[in-house]
Amino acid sequence: MLNFSYWILYIACASFVDPSYCLSNKTKLILTWIPFYGDTTFLFGDGSPEHFRSAGCPYFDCKITGNKSEFPLETFDALLFHAAESHPRFGTPNIRLPNQLYVFVCFESSQNTLIAESKRHFYNVTMTYRLDSDIAWTNFRMYTKTGTLMAPKFNPKWKLREPESEFLLPESISVAIETKKYMAAWFVSHCNTVSRREYFVKKLIALGIDVHVYGRCGNLNCSRADGLEIASQYYFYLAFENSLCEDYLTEKTWRALKSGTVPVVLSGANLTRFLPPNSYIDARKLGPERVAEEMKRLISDRALYENKFRWHQDYETPEGQSEGQGWKMGEHPFCKLCEALHTDSFKKSKAFDVIKWWESSQSGDGKSCILKAPLDWFSNNFRYGWK
């Protein structure tokens, strides 16, 4: 899609032989070497300085292109590699200048993204869902009512409110609660996973939880478009990740919150980094028996159930948070990339070992993922950093 301002710029550029009309020699040039499922700007418009400006970036004199012959290779300041699609057919650049930064971009879990040994010392900068990335590109975000980013953060200071204090449910939530008909919905397309979520769900069903399974692994159909509406008829939404990795929380939880239901979250993430207290059920921490008990308790006690929506008093989670989208003005990770290139502010280490980083926990004493979830779900080892 070309918007109007792009056309003005495009026509202006096309009518001058000298491209400096559009790009100065101060423009930071970014080359996408491995695109995001075919999209060379990772859904960031046309990647032009105009787009950086319209996204509210404080530094906007940057350009992203996927065209390797648009500029000489040695003029690029940074190269983007979508690591989840790394494949020998993409090859590697035949020239690498010492000051060019290679950026490891990834939104898939570290369990699902293997890095070739030959790339161990290839990258300089990371842009991933992990909070300890040079630039975190998280799949889920929560804001205060005044628009400040609240989470994810390493240690968000959630506001504590007395459970008995007065509060008014938002109208849409009251309506959603009024019309709830069913216990739990699970939207799923991968049926066998390392998180063994499918066993967790079987166990919940055996414990008397009525789980409706939508998608390829179940017998119910829905399109992405009507997913939220369908979900709102349920008391609970199973937001079960396919792999259990530190900080790996996808838009499933966002969908649950957005549809006015309570997420039951199975994730390797420390959920206090992501979600307000009492807004979810932590399946990894509780295991199926206690989760089933808690679900039944909440369904039978309206006031307790309504308390799960108290976070609406203080926080909100904006629209569009799927596939890494839904950023507020000036907050897109590419704004931060542009700024860091202009201010030369990346912490650089010449021998950054990306494999070691990607596979280890942030505290350094364990792995970033639980390799295979144990079926008993209660073993003391079953926590993040499990070895």
Ligand SMILES: *[C@@H]1O[C@H](CO)[C@@H](O)[C@H](O)[C@H]1NC(C)=O
């Ligand atoms: C950038 O462009 C300006 C104007 O064309 C020129 O004077 C300057 O020398 C250029 N700087 C570099 C580093 O090429």
Ligand SMILES: *[C@@H]1O[C@H](CO)[C@@H](O)[C@H](O)[C@H]1NC(C)=O
């Ligand atoms: C890539 O850039 C070159 C040089 O500007 C141009 O000739 C070519 O048409 C571009 N290719 C595509 C696919 O846009």
Ligand SMILES: *[C@@H]1O[C@H](CO)[C@@H](O)[C@H](O)[C@H]1NC(C)=O
């Ligand atoms: C980026 O990483 C490469 C490969 O490890 C290294 O040679 C280069 O010095 C690094 N560049 C910067 C600016 O740190």
Ligand SMILES: *[C@@H]1O[C@H](CO)[C@@H](O)[C@H](O)[C@H]1NC(C)=O
């Ligand atoms: C989760 O994060 C919170 C906030 O940073 C921290 O206090 C808590 O110890 C962490 N929990 C675990 C199990 O790591």
Ligand SMILES: *[C@@H]1O[C@H](CO)[C@@H](O)[C@H](O)[C@H]1NC(C)=O
């Ligand atoms: C779900 O949709 C597909 C494709 O539209 C259809 O072939 C299938 O029969 C549907 N399944 C159910 C259970 O409705």
